[in-house]
Amino acid sequence: MSGLHLRAALAQRDLDVELHVAPGEVVALLGPNGSGKSTLLSLVAGLLQPDAGRITLDEDVLLDTDAGTHVPPHRRGVVLLAQQALLFPHLSAADNVAFGPRARGRGRGAARAEAVRWLDAVGADGLGARKPSELSGGQAQRVAVARALAAEPRLLLLDEPMEALDVAAAPALRQLLRTVLRTQGRSALLVTHDVLDALVLADRVVVLESGRVVESGPTRDVLSRPRSAFAARVAGLNLVAGTAVEHGLRTTDGVLVSGTVDPACVAGERAVAVFSPSAVAVHPSRPDGSPRNAVEVVVASVEPRGEQVRVRAVESGDGAGLMADVTVGAAAELELVPGARAWFAVKAAEVVVHPG
Numbered sequence: 001m002s003g004l005h006l007r008a009a010l011a012q013r014d015l016d017v018e019l020h021v022a023p024g025e026v027v028a029l030l031g032p033n034g035s036g037k038s039t040l041l042s043l044v045a046g047l048l049q050p051d052a053g054r055i056t057l058d059e060d061v062l063l064d065t066d067a068g069t070h071v072p073p074h075r076r077g078v079v080l081l082a083q084q085a086l087l088f089p090h091l092s093a094a095d096n097v098a099f100g101p102r103a104r105g106r107g108r109g110a111a112r113a114e115a116v117r118w119l120d121a122v123g124a125d126g127l128g129a130r131k132p133s134e135l136s137g138g139q140a141q142r143v144a145v146a147r148a149l150a151a152e153p154r155l156l157l158l159d160e161p162m163e164a165l166d167v168a169a170a171p172a173l174r175q176l177l178r179t180v181l182r183t184q185g186r187s188a189l190l191v192t193h194d195v196l197d198a199l200v201l202a203d204r205v206v207v208l209e210s211g212r213v214v215e216s217g218p219t220r221d222v223l224s225r226p227r228s229a230f231a232a233r234v235a236g237l238n239l240v241a242g243t244a245v246e247h248g249l250r251t252t253d254g255v256l257v258s259g260t261v262d263p264a265c266v267a268g269e270r271a272v273a274v275f276s277p278s279a280v281a282v283h284p285s286r287p288d289g290s291p292r293n294a295v296e297v298v299v300a301s302v303e304p305r306g307e308q309v310r311v312r313a314v315e316s317g318d319g320a321g322l323m324a325d326v327t328v329g330a331a332a333e334l335e336l337v338p339g340a341r342a343w344f345a346v347k348a349a350e351v352v353v354h355p356g
């Protein structure tokens with residue numbers, strides 16, 4: 001058995017969960033407030049004890065309530081990166097990062113050298129001499145990431161690491177985490193409220209509701225075809241997979257989807273185009289005029305959603321499974337019923353292409 005295996009029940013938090021993170025896998029935990037996401041991370045980190053359960057990481061038993069095993073947090077080989085950077089206030093940034101290597105028995109010089117390397121890797125070079133009180137929120141979070149990674153955890157626990165950052169700083173940290181998690185094949189369990197974090201960082205999504213796993217699967221499947229109420233609420237986005245090209249992506253069927261390309265995309269590598277169903281216009285025939293992404297679809301279903309109706313395309317062809325939100329009037333006028341043909345169009349400005 002390898003990777004993380006967890007089975008835990010904690011009545012006080014109404015939690016009863018089984019979870020697996022494979023070696024090198026990044027799993028995003030999604031769920032409403034109070035669904036138990038942070039509690040789960042605390043159990044893995046060893047900050048909380050379940051009433052009953054067993055947690056193993058690779059060949060090590062971290063917890064076994066039957067056998068009375070409880071490995072303390074600092075000997076679990078896991079690191080928890082919280083919303084707030086939680087750096088040691090009296091140590092410089094470099095000493096904060098060197099703390100992990102020192103704890104692993106590295107000499108002062110070697111630990112320092114590792115700290116410099118990690119600060120460099122997270123784009124915080126030049127900040128090593130500063131105390132945490134002299135860092136901005138974004139800088140402190142970068143240093144915290146460096147400190148977490150320098151500890152060489154077997155599993156990285158991320159509790160909404162982007163939450164405390166302003167909107168301007170979040171994309172840079174997201175990209176940094178992506179680079180680190182992908183290139184180094186790190187295993188991680190990521191708690192997030194943000195679909196984009198899950199999409200960009202995670203291989204798999206696990207949805208918690210009321211302390212139970214209600215859905216799990218590859219990120220794109222869960223986000224594009226959500227089965228749980230929560231996933232449907234947070235996701236419900238159109239996702240089109242393909243390969244990044246200069247101004248968008250190309251699907252495996254050769255269809256070009258134009259959009260704004262995230263700078264983290266590399267041409268020729270896997271990417272996913274994301275756009276909201278409300279950005280999709282529906283036409284009876286091929287729309288002309290401004291350059292748009294347009295595809296002919298066969299309507300699979302038409303479901304009321306408040307003031308609007310959601311039109312879903314059949315699961316085959318170029319526009320497989322795409323969704324469009326239109327007014328009730330438009331749906332009637334266009335005679336959008338299952339089996340009908342229609343054109344879905346979305347402006348390039350409404351499409352964002354992310355690494356996939």
Ligand SMILES: Nc1ncnc2c1ncn2[C@@H]1O[C@H](COP(=O)(O)OP(=O)(O)OP(=O)(O)O)[C@@H](O)[C@H]1O
Pocket residue numbers: 012013014031032033034035036037038039040
């Ligand atoms: N320190 C605590 N003491 C007692 N109960 C707690 C404590 N922290 C959380 N809980 C309860 O445990 C349950 C799970 O909470 P938890 O914080 O794990 O949820 P979460 O999914 O991380 O929520 P959020 O998205 O709001 O951070 C909730 O019912 C919550 O009220």
